[in-house]
Amino acid sequence: MDNRRTMEFFLIAGFLGLAGPICALLGVRDGEHLASVAYPKSGTPAGMAIDFKSVVMGSPGDEEKGRTLFQANCVACHGPMADGKGPAAASLTPPPRNFQDAKARWTRGREPQDIYRTLSEGSPGTAMIGFAASLTVQDRWAIVHYLGTLDGVRGLYHPVDEAMASAWRPEKAR
Numbered sequence: 001m002d003n004r005r006t007m008e009f010f011l012i013a014g015f016l017g018l019a020g021p022i023c024a025l026l027g028v029r030d031g032e033h034l035a036s037v038a039y040p041k042s043g044t045p046a047g048m049a050i051d052f053k054s055v056v057m058g059s060p061g062d063e064e065k066g067r068t069l070f071q072a073n074c075v076a077c078h079g080p081m082a083d084g085k086g087p088a089a090a091s092l093t094p095p096p097r098n099f100q101d102a103k104a105r106w107t108r109g110r111e112p113q114d115i116y117r118t119l120s121e122g123s124p125g126t127a128m129i130g131f132a133a134s135l136t137v138q139d140r141w142a143i144v145h146y147l148g149t150l151d152g153v154r155g156l157y158h159p160v161d162e163a164m165a166s167a168w169r170p171e172k173a174r
């Protein structure tokens with residue numbers, strides 16, 4: 001083998017040796033990037049930043065949206081009147097919570113962040129499932145704001161304040 005061929009051999013071998021890892025690295029990073037664009041964790045269309053502060057603060061519009069979402073997702077168990085008397089309730093132990101009764105004992109916390117968490121992860125060992133996969137962050141907060149208007153919650157929960165809303169991030173929520 002003359003020197004030129006040896007040089008070529010090492011050059012090509014070197015390129016191949018480096019190219020693999022470099023492509024893999026770029027590929028992996030690109031894949032992650034693509035995934036985060038295609039499946040944003042928050043359920044928000046790519047490129048749209050969520051203003052978490054206003055989502056968590058809530059508005060009268062959110063209470064209304066939450067009421068609609070409650071009627072669509074929760075009434076089989078919690079009932080259309082949110083009194084725990086849905087058609088499926090009779091067969092459930094423990095029974096679904098009655099959100100109209102201020103004296104009802106709760107398994108989990110009744111503050112806004114606690115309710116958000118129960119909505120996201122459910123109440124393990126009960127029929128209360130988590131909705132993190134089926135409802136967006138905004139939807140879950142809208143439901144929290146709606147529940148906050150009901151007799152069994154209103155007087156027992158401190159409405160979200162500015163400081164809490166500014167600090168809240170979904171990744172720190174659980």
Ligand code: HEC
Nearest residue numbers: 073074077094095096097106107108115118123126127128
């Ligand atoms: C399949 C029936 C079912 C559905 C659907 C359901 N829940 Fe529940 N939910 C329950 C049961 C049962 C409990 C009581 C759990 C317990 O005692 O820990 C509960 C508990 C809760 C609690 C916590 C009460 C506590 O004791 O800490 C909240 C808040 C709640 N549900 C909200 C909702 C909302 C909002 C929806 C709709 C998005 C919903 N649930 C859908 C059955 C259901």
